[in-house]
Amino acid sequence: MKSKKAPYFFIAPAIGLLLTFSIFPIILALVISFTDMSLAGLADYSRINFTGFQNYQNILQDSIFLKSITNTLFYVIFGVPLVILFSLTIAILINMGRSRYFSFMRVVFYSPSITNIVAVAIVWAFLFNPSQSIGLINRVIGMVGIGPIGWLTDTSVSKISLVILAVWRSIGINMLIFSAALQNIPRSMYEAAELDGATKWEQIRFITVPQLKFSTSFVTITTIIGWLQFFEEPFVMTEGGPLNSTTSVALFIYRNGFQNNQFGYAAAGSLLLFVVIICATLVQLRLQRRAD
Amino acid sequence: MINIDKKLKITIGVVLGLWGLITVIPFVWMILSAFKTNPEIVAAQPNLLPNEWTLDNFRELFQRLNFDVYLLNTVIITVLGFVGLLLNAMAGFAFAHYEFKFKNFLFVLVLATMMIPGQVTMIPVYLLLNQLGLTNTYLGIVLPGLTGAFGIFLFRQFFSSISEEFFEAARLDGASDFYVFFRVALPLSKPIIAVQGILTFIGGWNSFLWPLIIANDQRFYTLSVGLQLLQGQHGTNYALQMAGAAFMVVPILIIFIIFQKYILTGFNISGGK
Numbered sequence: 001m002k003s004k005k006a007p008y009f010f011i012a013p014a015i016g017l018l019l020t021f022s023i024f025p026i027i028l029a030l031v032i033s034f035t036d037m038s039l040a041g042l043a044d045y046s047r048i049n050f051t052g053f054q055n056y057q058n059i060l061q062d063s064i065f066l067k068s069i070t071n072t073l074f075y076v077i078f079g080v081p082l083v084i085l086f087s088l089t090i091a092i093l094i095n096m097g098r099s100r101y102f103s104f105m106r107v108v109f110y111s112p113s114i115t116n117i118v119a120v121a122i123v124w125a126f127l128f129n130p131s132q133s134i135g136l137i138n139r140v141i142g143m144v145g146i147g148p149i150g151w152l153t154d155t156s157v158s159k160i161s162l163v164i165l166a167v168w169r170s171i172g173i174n175m176l177i178f179s180a181a182l183q184n185i186p187r188s189m190y191e192a193a194e195l196d197g198a199t200k201w202e203q204i205r206f207i208t209v210p211q212l213k214f215s216t217s218f219v220t221i222t223t224i225i226g227w228l229q230f231f232e233e234p235f236v237m238t239e240g241g242p243l244n245s246t247t248s249v250a251l252f253i254y255r256n257g258f259q260n261n262q263f264g265y266a267a268a269g270s271l272l273l274f275v276v277i278i279c280a281t282l283v284q285l286r287l288q289r290r291a292d
Numbered sequence: 293m294i295n296i297d298k299k300l301k302i303t304i305g306v307v308l309g310l311w312g313l314i315t316v317i318p319f320v321w322m323i324l325s326a327f328k329t330n331p332e333i334v335a336a337q338p339n340l341l342p343n344e345w346t347l348d349n350f351r352e353l354f355q356r357l358n359f360d361v362y363l364l365n366t367v368i369i370t371v372l373g374f375v376g377l378l379l380n381a382m383a384g385f386a387f388a389h390y391e392f393k394f395k396n397f398l399f400v401l402v403l404a405t406m407m408i409p410g411q412v413t414m415i416p417v418y419l420l421l422n423q424l425g426l427t428n429t430y431l432g433i434v435l436p437g438l439t440g441a442f443g444i445f446l447f448r449q450f451f452s453s454i455s456e457e458f459f460e461a462a463r464l465d466g467a468s469d470f471y472v473f474f475r476v477a478l479p480l481s482k483p484i485i486a487v488q489g490i491l492t493f494i495g496g497w498n499s500f501l502w503p504l505i506i507a508n509d510q511r512f513y514t515l516s517v518g519l520q521l522l523q524g525q526h527g528t529n530y531a532l533q534m535a536g537a538a539f540m541v542v543p544i545l546i547i548f549i550i551f552q553k554y555i556l557t558g559f560n561i562s563g564g565k
Contacts (some may be wrong), residue, residue: 010386
């Protein structure tokens with residue numbers, strides 16, 4: 001006999017942890033965002049004051065916060081299309097061959113996705129080194145007479161450098177999602193198209209891409225959400241510099257919370273980010289539905 | 293799959309090969325630089341291969357710096373992560389094979405947590421763990437990410453595909469619910485445990501944010517936090533940095549190459565539905 005209590009025993013630990021560390025913190029963040037909680041308030045609750053919408057008013061006038069918003073938009077606008085384009089291209093190319101070589105390429109392109117972000121950020125900072133003798137990239141482009149470029153020290157290219165690293169890292173997982181979907185497209189569709197005289201490009205354009213609609217929208221949503229939360233790359237490689245040119249919203253929140261100990265202020269920023277993420281997801285879903 | 297001729301296939305193979313080479317250059321350069329001395333890297337344009345292969349960088353990490361402590365902490369945290377795997381499996385099993393009050397509501401709630409960005413929970417969770425006195429403890433580092441909606445979802449999907457009759461037969465023999473779960477359900481779920489186990493290992497080994505926030509004391513630093521500290525303190529010792537990075541990345545690459553079949557097909561289970 002199935003016990004009536006058993007399912008509760010089974011779910012209790014997992015649900016308890018999720019309630020404590022995911023659901024309840026949202027409510028807590030909301031409450032904190034209306035207070036001036038800082039390190040002093042952490043030690044003594046009586047020193048926490050309710051400040052209404054003060055944090056929200058201040059943060060929307062904070063020039064660094066506004067800067068971090070434009071930076072984050074830059075990451076999303078350039079990063080997301082590049083990730084989708086590259087991962088889709090690689091998935092289609094790999095799927096054209098069946099040999100071991102092609103499956104091995106899948107391993108190659110996926111490998112950046114599983115590596116530690118701190119380690120690869122340090123490696124890329126080394127590759128991006130402004131000196132032509134130390135930085136590999138400047139050395140290579142120096143051979144054809146370009147540069148040296150201050151990849152991480154020049155405010156006009158620092159964001160691009162971080163996008164390069166992040167795109168390199170996120171191709172793998174999205175390529176796998178596209179690959180899985182590609183394998184589900186019936187072979188007969190291509191055979192029929194070929195009989196009708198369709199070129200390879202037309203087959204990709206009119207069969208592959210439309211058939212991948214579901215996975216493309218999945219990848220788009222998850223990638224946008226991920227890039228809106230862009231954090232580790234600027235944190236490890238540039239600490240948001242030079243001159244906040246790489247500070248993302250997530251890094252802004254972390255800095256205010258854990259380096260300046262302005263918990264209330266940071267919580268307000270995090271909830272604004274949350275609202276943006278929800279809106280972006282809803283808009284994307286709406287567009288998807290209209291397209292269907 | 294598009295039908296292609298041999299010539300096109302070779303062209304595609306070459307394109308992928310070159311692109312793949314660019315993709316792995318950072319790893320190759322990291323490993324080669326880890327065996328060079330720093331003066332060699334800094335001085336003139338270094339050769340591709342080290343002039344003289346040296347293990348001094350690794351020796352320094354473990355003898356002079358605290359990488360032995362960081363390694364131990366990382367291993368402890370990774371092992372504790374496997375408790376979460378068990379909890380996810382239990383929850384997934386209950387959602388798949390039991391009827392209970394609020395089941396659908398709770399399952400939607402679990403899925404909804406996937407939407408919550410880490411930045412929102414970061415501050416309140418820190419305050420919460422601080423209040424519980426769990427900062428600078430292994431428990432505090434592990435707890436926030438122990439269970440995850442994605443893992444629960446995958447286990448539920450997997451257990452849903454197993455017929456109820458398997459479990460019914462055991463119950464008729466008088467087995468308890470826990471016996472059924474541990475002795476019947478878990479052994480059946482080896483394939484998904486393999487996938488989840490590898491992902492849990494990689495996730496634990498790579499975990500950065502919670503160790504960074506919860507561990508202020510160097511004694512509790514993990515490799516990734518220690519590596520970040522190393523970059524700050526030895527900013528111009530590139531050889532040492534590359535050795536530290538290689539020590540974090542290479543074991544994961546090896547594990548990935550050994551188990552790639554499980555990991556890559558694991559995404560077919562989850563992504564191909």
